[in-house]
Amino acid sequence: MSAALRTALTDLVGVEHPIVQTGMGWVAGPSLVSATAEAGGLGILASATMTFAELEAAIAKTKAHTSKPFGVNIRADAVDAVERIDLLIREKVAVASFALAPRQDLIAKLKDAGVVVIPSIGAAKHAVKVAAWGADAVIVQGGEGGGHTGPVATTLLLPSVLDAVDIPVVAAGGFFDGRGLAAALSYGAAGIAMGTRFLLTRESTVPDAVKQEYLRRHLQDTVVSAKVDGIPHRVLNTELVQRLEQSGRWRGLTAAAANAARFKSMTGMKWSSMIRDGLTMRKTKDLSWSQIIMAANTPMLLRAGLVEGNTRAGVLAAGQVTGIIDDLPTCQELVDRIVTDAVARIDALAALRAGTDRARS
Ligand SMILES: Cc1cc2nc3c(=O)[nH]c(=O)nc-3n(C[C@H](O)[C@H](O)[C@H](O)COP(=O)(O)O)c2cc1C
DSSP states (O other): OOOOOOOHHHHHHTOSSSEEEOOOTTTOSHHHHHHHHHTTSEEEEEOTTSOHHHHHHHHHHHHHHOOSOOEEEEOTTSTTHHHHHHHHHHTTOSEEEESSOOOHHHHHHHHHTTOEEEEEESSHHHHHHHHHTTOSOEEEEOTTSSEEOOSSOHHHHHHHHHHHOSSOEEEESSOOSHHHHHHHHHHTOSEEEESHHHHTSTTOOSOHHHHHHHHHOOTTOEEEESTTTSSOEEEEOOHHHHHHHHSOHHHHHHHHHHHHHHHHHHHTOOHHHHHHHHHHHHHHHOOOHHHHHHHHHHHHHHHHHHTSOOTTTSOOBOOGGGGTOOOOOOHHHHHHHHHHHHHHHHHHHHHHHHHHHHHHO
């Protein structure tokens, strides 16, 4: 394709287009990430739901399918965060992204090794903090976005972050097409990052019946619930979520503890590691123990929906944008049409300006 947009993000990472596929747990695996990379975008592997060995295998598989740059999303509070970062450095992964609060020492280590660091943030003050720590860019996610999310919409959060930092800012939350990309670039962003839109592509490994469930939904069909894991989480409004919303604290906790135990046996994590993880979360995020147990439960609820296809027993993280998406393109088709449309929009805007110049002369 001939359409192209060069921005601070494409220069920083060495990708063709200023489009990022975010690290969605259970969804952003080698298939989606390599397809995004081959389409010219930046694909990010989600590692929080992978064991160390699974992450090693996922990096190898992604490399087998693409020689283009890609990234890995890391949880800075994971017990083996340092080992994972050593792995990224060893494997020459181009980009490290952080889901929750990153750590200064980890950013420094990655940067020393030449890895581009792009944390996700939800407020201008966090962007200022990670920029001071040496982050190369940030992804800012507005409230309409899927998964853990804040209360402020992208239209206001994005300019507040752009005004606060000098590093490139990538806009996330509610993007799906070329209009969104053109608008984000007009704000001054260096690109867009999308979760839900990439979940709904052919290369996403989410079961087809689950994709159809997303496609059926309307704009009002997501809710932000803190009952899934104690932290506001945007998900499809399903019967299960409604039940969780109505459930008492103890019933929710018992089910959460059982699921945490299942996650433990599936990932091979030791209780001691989970408790250590929990202690770190308590310290860094000021969560109660009941919230910690709920947090450990979340991966299982998401897995049931996104991997096993059990929409009745699983939770389906989703951005509001799910209500406007009605197709399942390939990543190549998606990226091509977004860039082509964004370029057309930008040209149309420039023509408006040229029109006024002509009228004046
Ligand atoms: C199914 C799903 C799973 C997600 N899992 C993660 C995750 O594990 N880590 C993370 O940082 N963000 C996660 N997110 C948030 C996305 O990375 C991204 O920031 C968000 O989807 C952007 O908003 P959008 O859905 O409107 O594009 C998830 C989002 C979805 C929809």
